[in-house]
Amino acid sequence: MSASSNRPIGIFDSGVGGVTVLKQLYRQLPNESIVYFADTARLPYGTRSPEEILQFVREIMVWLEQQNVKMVLMACNTSSALTLDIVRSEFNLPILGLIFPGAKAAAQKGRRIGVISTPATAKSNAYLNAIAEIEPSAQVWQIGCPEFVPLIEQNRIYDPHTRKVVTEYLSPLIENQIDTLIYGCTHYPHLEPIIKEILPSGVNLIDPAKSLVQSTEQELELMGLKNHTNPVATRFCVSGMPDQFARISQRWLGYPPKVEKVNLAVPSLLTVDS
Numbered sequence: 001m002s003a004s005s006n007r008p009i010g011i012f013d014s015g016v017g018g019v020t021v022l023k024q025l026y027r028q029l030p031n032e033s034i035v036y037f038a039d040t041a042r043l044p045y046g047t048r049s050p051e052e053i054l055q056f057v058r059e060i061m062v063w064l065e066q067q068n069v070k071m072v073l074m075a076c077n078t079s080s081a082l083t084l085d086i087v088r089s090e091f092n093l094p095i096l097g098l099i100f101p102g103a104k105a106a107a108q109k110g111r112r113i114g115v116i117s118t119p120a121t122a123k124s125n126a127y128l129n130a131i132a133e134i135e136p137s138a139q140v141w142q143i144g145c146p147e148f149v150p151l152i153e154q155n156r157i158y159d160p161h162t163r164k165v166v167t168e169y170l171s172p173l174i175e176n177q178i179d180t181l182i183y184g185c186t187h188y189p190h191l192e193p194i195i196k197e198i199l200p201s202g203v204n205l206i207d208p209a210k211s212l213v214q215s216t217e218q219e220l221e222l223m224g225l226k227n228h229t230n231p232v233a234t235r236f237c238v239s240g241m242p243d244q245f246a247r248i249s250q251r252w253l254g255y256p257p258k259v260e261k262v263n264l265a266v267p268s269l270l271t272v273d274s
């Protein structure tokens, strides 16, 4: 076992979406310590430009590197779709994203695949391309869902308006008789109770976080970085208001997290066009 195996894994999202990835980490890799960063001051990411998203991700990566993490999981599909390949070549850390694990899990289940995601992820065609590579015979329908993240971050899961919006976004997928649905945004599994009421019951639901964490375990084993000692408590850090993040995430975590506010230093050498 490497001496650095007890360093934490860094994970990040724009907000509480990454909690769905965190819960998979708790389930599948209970010995790992985790630093969770949520860029709540700048969410939602999914309606921003690729350049802005790349700049934010670079800033977060620099900060996570300073926290001495041994690996980074992008617990955000938008960041994974738009920046994974770029930042992998810029940072000397293993970095894992959600798109390939999600696409692979979906292609193993069905041939008529719906993807609900942020508009930025849908526009990138990241899932469409990844699925085409893995299973060329699969058909894919992508829906950008700009209203979901704000509703989830406002804790409005059970609001009648949310139900109406879910119905609207899912209806073209239901019309096309999908057999598999990918949660192409880590916030969306939080809507599962509503989604399950609206989708026909036979549709496979794919949460890419499950497969991402399976790949994480393999990667840690391979690099001799899996922790076998007791983990320390998850450190939650946000760029916005700590109380708000604590209040909303408590519902899914099952405990009120202690949340720190941190300032990301803008890396002067990394500019958007470099």
Ligand code: DGL
Pocket (backbone or CB within 6 Å): 013, 014, 015, 017, 018, 043, 044, 045, 046, 047, 075, 076, 077, 078, 079, 118, 121, 149, 184, 185, 186, 187
């Ligand atoms: N949860 C993130 C994702 O998976 C980002 C959502 C957003 O901020 O728009 O794409």
